[in-house]
Amino acid sequence: MQFDHVLTKFCERKLYPNQPEYLNSISALYISTIGLINLLRYYQDSKSISLIYWCIICNGATSFAFHWTGWYIMRLFDEFTMIIPLWIGTHKILYDLEYSKYILGIHTIYNISLLVLDIFPWFEDIFPIAFAIELFCVIPLYYQVL
Numbered sequence: 001m002q003f004d005h006v007l008t009k010f011c012e013r014k015l016y017p018n019q020p021e022y023l024n025s026i027s028a029l030y031i032s033t034i035g036l037i038n039l040l041r042y043y044q045d046s047k048s049i050s051l052i053y054w055c056i057i058c059n060g061a062t063s064f065a066f067h068w069t070g071w072y073i074m075r076l077f078d079e080f081t082m083i084i085p086l087w088i089g090t091h092k093i094l095y096d097l098e099y100s101k102y103i104l105g106i107h108t109i110y111n112i113s114l115l116v117l118d119i120f121p122w123f124e125d126i127f128p129i130a131f132a133i134e135l136f137c138v139i140p141l142y143y144q145v146l
Contacts, residue, residue, distance in 0.1 A: 020068040021067040028060045032064075056085060062081055063078045076118060086135065087107075090107065090137070096145075111134075114130055
């Protein structure tokens, strides 16, 4: 697949395949803004947190590019910048809550698998489910931290 292959199986592009997704593109810029505001606010608190905010800033920018162009390579940038901060943040929480090294290992293997499988076009339909599974796992961790 070429880097600039246009994907049309998602969001507004299903309805209008030859134009940018205006709503998704604009909302992606909001994501970058939130990341930048929080980076400036919490920069000195933790290097892990600042890395996560940098990823969120990058995610907003690449998500904008993806929804504007529909290019395959921008999809990868968009999705990688969603996986990596979730992986780092969740891993830090699991570590701080003293989960076993086996849970940390399974969590790492899962995220590496997401990154590797994400390059394949057939994984495009599975990615949202696989990513949502990890997002839902954050909910019980949130309550444990509280």
